[in-house]
Amino acid sequence: MHDQATILHADLDSFYASVEQRDDPALRGRPVLVGMGVVLAASYEAKAFGVRTPMGVAQARHLCPQAIVVPARMSAFTTASKAVFAVFKDxxxxxxxISIDEAFLEVGGLLRIRGTPTEIARRLRAEVRERVGLPITVGVARTKFLAKVASAVGKPDGLLVVPPGQELAFLHPLPVERLWGVGPVTSGKLRERRINTVGHVARLGEATLVSLLGAHAGRHLHALAHNRDPRRVRVGVRRGSIGSQCALGRRERPFEEVEATLAALVDRVTRRMRSGHRAGRTVTLRFRFGDFTRATRSRSMWTATMQTATILRTARELLAENRAMIAERGLTLIGVAVSNLDGDGNVQLELPFEALHDEDKLDDALDAVRDRFGSSAVKRAASLGHDLSPSVPILSD
Incomplete structure (x- = not known):
C-alpha cells in the first residue's frame, strides 16, 4: 500500500445519458433513458424516480412517465470516451x-510538477468539463479498491479524498454492497445473518467468511473489508477476454433471430481477435432474462483459435443447450466472450488442414474488405438483417 493517497479513480457520471444531454440542450435537466428495449443508462434526473440499469424501458417509464427515451449512439460515446482518455493521459x-467511462490513474510521482493528488484530481475534473463537456467524479485513496469506492460515494460530479489513516473510518459504515464482488446473492446471505455493513464483515474472522461464502469469496471480502488491496495501477494491460453483447428489448423473439444475433456478435468478436492477433480457447455466453436474472454458460475448446466458424459452432452449441430456458424466461440481452487468450496469436493446427485453411482464407477476405470499405460493407449470411447498434455495455454509475 502507498504511504500517500496517490491513486485516482475517475468515473464519468451517467456517461451515455450525459453525452445525450451535452449534445441536445433540450435534454438538460430532464430525465433521460438511453436504450429502446432495455435501459442502458439513465440520467440522475431519471434515477431519482427509482430507474436503474438494467431495467425494461416500459417499467422505467411507469416509474418516470415524463422520461425521454433516446437510442444508443455508440459512435458518439466512443468519440467522447477517447476525448476523456486524452485528458487522463495529459x-x-x-x-x-477499466471501461469506456472509467480509469485508474497513478499520480504519486507528480508532486513537484503537478501538485498534490487532490489538486491534480480537481484540475482533472475541470479539464474534462472544459474540453469534453461532461461531468466526472474522482475518488482519491491509497488503494485501487478504496479509490473506486470513494468515486461511487462521491457521485454525482464530485471529488472525494480518503486521507491515509482514515480509510477504515470511511469504509466500515458503508453497506456491504460497496465491497467488490458482493452482488444480490452474496448480499442476501450476509444480510440474513445481520451482516449489513463493511464493518460487520471486518469484525468476522476470515475462517467464518470462508465457511459462509467459500474459500475465494471469503478471503477476498475479508481482505477488502480491511482495505488490503496490493494491486498497482498498470499500463498496457492486455485484456483477459474479448466480447460483445446486444440488448434485445422485451419483445418475444424467434429462436432463429437470437441465433442470427449471436452469429453477428461472434463475427464482431473474432474480427477483433484477429486484429489483435489473439487466439482463445474458452467461449462464454451471457444471458439476461425478462425477470432481470442472469446466467452464463462456458465451454473450452481443445486448442486456441480465432476462426469465426469454429467459435460460432461452439457458441451455437451452448445456445441450443439453453433453448428451453430462453423460451421459458424470455431473453432481453445476449453476449459472447472469448477468454483464455494467447497473447501471441499462436494457433495449433488440427487435421484436416485444408478445411481450416479455407476458413482462414474466408476470414482474411472478409477482414480485408471491411478494412478497406468499412465494417458494414459485408455481412455473413447468418447475421443478415440484424443490426447490433444496441451492442453496448450496461452502465450502472
Missing amino acids: TTPIVEG
Missing part, C-alpha cells in the same frame, strides 16, 4: 482503463 502517463 494528466499522467500511468493510466489503466
Whole structure:
C-alpha cells in the first residue's frame, strides 16, 4: 500500500445519458433513458424516480412517465470516451482503463510538477468539463479498491479524498454492497445473518467468511473489508477476454433471430481477435432474462483459435443447450466472450488442414474488405438483417 493517497479513480457520471444531454440542450435537466428495449443508462434526473440499469424501458417509464427515451449512439460515446482518455493521459502517463467511462490513474510521482493528488484530481475534473463537456467524479485513496469506492460515494460530479489513516473510518459504515464482488446473492446471505455493513464483515474472522461464502469469496471480502488491496495501477494491460453483447428489448423473439444475433456478435468478436492477433480457447455466453436474472454458460475448446466458424459452432452449441430456458424466461440481452487468450496469436493446427485453411482464407477476405470499405460493407449470411447498434455495455454509475 502507498504511504500517500496517490491513486485516482475517475468515473464519468451517467456517461451515455450525459453525452445525450451535452449534445441536445433540450435534454438538460430532464430525465433521460438511453436504450429502446432495455435501459442502458439513465440520467440522475431519471434515477431519482427509482430507474436503474438494467431495467425494461416500459417499467422505467411507469416509474418516470415524463422520461425521454433516446437510442444508443455508440459512435458518439466512443468519440467522447477517447476525448476523456486524452485528458487522463495529459494528466499522467500511468493510466489503466477499466471501461469506456472509467480509469485508474497513478499520480504519486507528480508532486513537484503537478501538485498534490487532490489538486491534480480537481484540475482533472475541470479539464474534462472544459474540453469534453461532461461531468466526472474522482475518488482519491491509497488503494485501487478504496479509490473506486470513494468515486461511487462521491457521485454525482464530485471529488472525494480518503486521507491515509482514515480509510477504515470511511469504509466500515458503508453497506456491504460497496465491497467488490458482493452482488444480490452474496448480499442476501450476509444480510440474513445481520451482516449489513463493511464493518460487520471486518469484525468476522476470515475462517467464518470462508465457511459462509467459500474459500475465494471469503478471503477476498475479508481482505477488502480491511482495505488490503496490493494491486498497482498498470499500463498496457492486455485484456483477459474479448466480447460483445446486444440488448434485445422485451419483445418475444424467434429462436432463429437470437441465433442470427449471436452469429453477428461472434463475427464482431473474432474480427477483433484477429486484429489483435489473439487466439482463445474458452467461449462464454451471457444471458439476461425478462425477470432481470442472469446466467452464463462456458465451454473450452481443445486448442486456441480465432476462426469465426469454429467459435460460432461452439457458441451455437451452448445456445441450443439453453433453448428451453430462453423460451421459458424470455431473453432481453445476449453476449459472447472469448477468454483464455494467447497473447501471441499462436494457433495449433488440427487435421484436416485444408478445411481450416479455407476458413482462414474466408476470414482474411472478409477482414480485408471491411478494412478497406468499412465494417458494414459485408455481412455473413447468418447475421443478415440484424443490426447490433444496441451492442453496448450496461452502465450502472
